[in-house]
Amino acid sequence: MIPAAETGPAPVSSPPKKERGTPFLLDFVPLEGEKETRLKPFFDRLREGRLSTTKCPRDGRIDWPPRVTCPRCHTESLEWIDLPDQGRLYAFSAVLGGAPLGMESEVPFAVGLVDLDGAPLRLYGRIEGRPWNELAVGEPVRVETYDVGDGRFFYRFRTVR
Numbered sequence: 001m002i003p004a005a006e007t008g009p010a011p012v013s014s015p016p017k018k019e020r021g022t023p024f025l026l027d028f029v030p031l032e033g034e035k036e037t038r039l040k041p042f043f044d045r046l047r048e049g050r051l052s053t054t055k056c057p058r059d060g061r062i063d064w065p066p067r068v069t070c071p072r073c074h075t076e077s078l079e080w081i082d083l084p085d086q087g088r089l090y091a092f093s094a095v096l097g098g099a100p101l102g103m104e105s106e107v108p109f110a111v112g113l114v115d116l117d118g119a120p121l122r123l124y125g126r127i128e129g130r131p132w133n134e135l136a137v138g139e140p141v142r143v144e145t146y147d148v149g150d151g152r153f154f155y156r157f158r159t160v161r
């Protein structure tokens with residue numbers, strides 16, 4: 001008889017332990033390591049305070065979120081480009097209850113869509129700054145990157161007035 005250890009599935013590595021303790025499938029911030037994602041350059045740039053995405057050198061296509069393959073021509077030779085750090089609030093909403101696990105203490109908070117100045121992209125993200133009920137469609141916001149607190153970085157928007 002073959003021991004079970006030789007016939008069972010190969011051991012699977014666990015995702016890195018997070019100080020916040022959020023279960024992996026409920027964690028809204030992506031894992032950023034080379035083992036977890038081919039978009040590591042995106043997160044490396046966030047650490048440097050730069051919001052970026054990919055551009056296809058063949059057809060000029062700029063996508064959001066960044067890709068590892070061009071959806072049009074299927075090349076994997078994509079370029080990284082920095083995105084503008086200013087934009088305008090296209091639409092917003094507020095999370096007043098039922099916040100994602102780990103964000104319960106942050107309620108209420110605003111989320112929204114932002115049109116970046118000079119880029120053909122509309123990004124979703126958290127809106128910081130003034131309270132959600134004082135926000136206005138069309139108002140200027142800026143991109144900011146922040147330390148999630150467990151070694152990961154992410155982006156959000158902040159009102160500028």
Ligand SMILES: [Zn+2]
Binds near residue numbers: 057058059061070073
């Ligand atoms: Zn392409």
